[in-house]
Amino acid sequence: MTTVQIALPPKLLPVFQGRADVRGAYGGRGSGKTRSFAKMAAVRGYMYGMSGESGIILCGRQFMNSLDDSSLEECKRAIEEEPFLAAYYDVGDKYIKSRDGRIQFAFAGLDRNIASIKSKGRLLICWVDEAEPVTDEAWLTLIPTLREEGSDWNAELWITWNPKRKSAPVESRFRFANDPLVKVIELNWRDNPKFPGKLERERLRDAQERPDQYGHVWEGEYATTIAGAYFAQPLTQAKAENRIGRVAADPLMTIRLFADIGGTGAKADAFVFWAVQFIGREIRVLDHYEVQGQPIEAHLNWLRSRGYTPDRAQIWLPHDGDTQDKVHDVSYRSAFEAAGYVVTVVPNQGKGAAMLRVEAARRLFPSMWFNEEPTQAGREALGWYHEKRDEIRGIGLGPAHDWASHSADAFGLMCVAYELPANRPAQPLNYRNRMIS
Structure with missing residues (x-):
């Protein structure tokens, strides 16, 4: 043999x-x-x-x-x-x-x-x-x-x-x-014992010139950002400036929950909440929730489990918050109001709304602090959210609608709502008590 x-x-x-x-x-x-x-x-x-x-x-x-x-x-x-x-x-x-x-x-x-x-x-x-x-x-x-x-x-x-x-x-x-x-x-x-010299040179270039992508490309880490992602640079900067860590909620301030609406069918879009506080001009991003195909009661159960009760929290919905669910004949606004929450429906921003949300988020990112573990899945979505491109014509077609877009849309809604005159804080940026070690 x-x-x-x-x-x-x-x-x-x-x-x-x-x-x-x-x-x-x-x-x-x-x-x-x-x-x-x-x-x-x-x-x-x-x-x-x-x-x-x-x-x-x-x-x-x-x-x-x-x-x-x-x-x-x-x-x-x-x-x-x-x-x-x-x-x-x-x-x-x-x-x-x-x-x-x-x-x-x-x-x-x-x-x-x-x-x-x-x-x-x-x-x-x-x-x-x-x-x-x-x-x-x-x-x-x-x-x-x-x-x-x-x-x-x-x-x-x-x-x-x-x-x-x-x-x-x-x-x-x-x-x-x-x-x-x-x-x-x-x-x-x-x-790899046969790792080529040419790849070694490319690896070293990426480590030097593209550190935000190096870990994913060469070390098998999960992607925190991808090429062309709208929030790649702001997320990298937030990490470098230690604005991603353990962030405490202020017990005396309202917790604001910003949603992207899903549905209850098997192929429905995901439902998302971001839980944040506006303290001075500082935005504390405390929590993230995403689930697919669940009824409104499931979202209410999550709110209760996290202590986001009507006496502490308010809810902001996108413009379709008044639309009836196709399976359960009730609107999200009426369901959350029936549970005791104060609900605000943010008006439709019209043509180009997705990019308006992106630009608002980019402006506000330097004022954001992220509670690391509870927001991890949400930050992964933000790091993925990117422009869809026509490679043949070499033009951008606006934000890609994929698994990341639901969390990104709710995040953008938060930023748009923050910049509305009724919500924009007038105080100077508050640097006290940002992080809890």
Whole structure:
């Protein structure tokens, strides 16, 4: 029997040892995880074929409009690096299959073709690369298709991704799984023995010139800002100036709750609250709440649980606060007023309202102090909120409407309301009692 050695980052070796249901790696750029998983997919296909098993190695991504967006080229390069794999596989422009006819690679986008995966045939391995944006719905459909099993093997899910959001389904499902059959590790540039010199130069440039993005790009940290984000620079400045920490509420001042309205359907937009206090010209951002598909009673329960009762807090709603909920025939304004709250509906700012909120927030950011832990998810949304662009024409199309826009809209509503004449404080900036150590 011929023995072949495969060069992998040493940290990956335990991931591919023994039996598993899930194998994966997450981390920043230059770690070698994608090439390693592509190579091991080909190796496992070889092992299956040589043992007489037949089936499909499925390579998926959330977004794949064509083979150009797939892992096809990465798999080709990995096969070319190993002579025994190059001899075993027939590699064409648009396909990879074993010469004995037992193993075939297939490529699919989970956003469009997830239902068709059920009919792919006998799946031996499904490797999902760039798995961060994969939805929970896609995982629920994909995982049950991996049901093949032999005496000493079973179909496996492989995943690789660069972390962005702690709330991403891939994080909660796999990164923090407490299961010996889920083998997932962190892999970064320093774990790659073949880390190229060119990437090292790029890494050092990013550390020097783009420190706000460095941790996410190279160290596998969650993204606090992305390129083109409206609030990237203000958030970075707030962190540098120690305005993100433990911030106390003033017990004698009103807590103001600014909302973005969602709905109660399964596909409804998220409902958001930001809890803040205006103290002098200082804005204390105390708390953040976001939930999807829940009735008004759920929001009221959260308010009570946090001590934001009608005697301490008031609520500000966007212009559609008087609109009836489609499932429960009551408006948000009337429901909150019935619970005893003073409610203000902020008028529609008209055309360009989204950018008016962005500009108001940018003006006010230097006066803001954030209560770190309770506002973390909200600040992640602010760091993501960015301009949608037409890359062909090179023009901006205004704020992108995605998972981050609901928290950003409620935040912007707070800033617009602050600048209304009735709410603008006249006192000088109060520097006392900002932070509690």
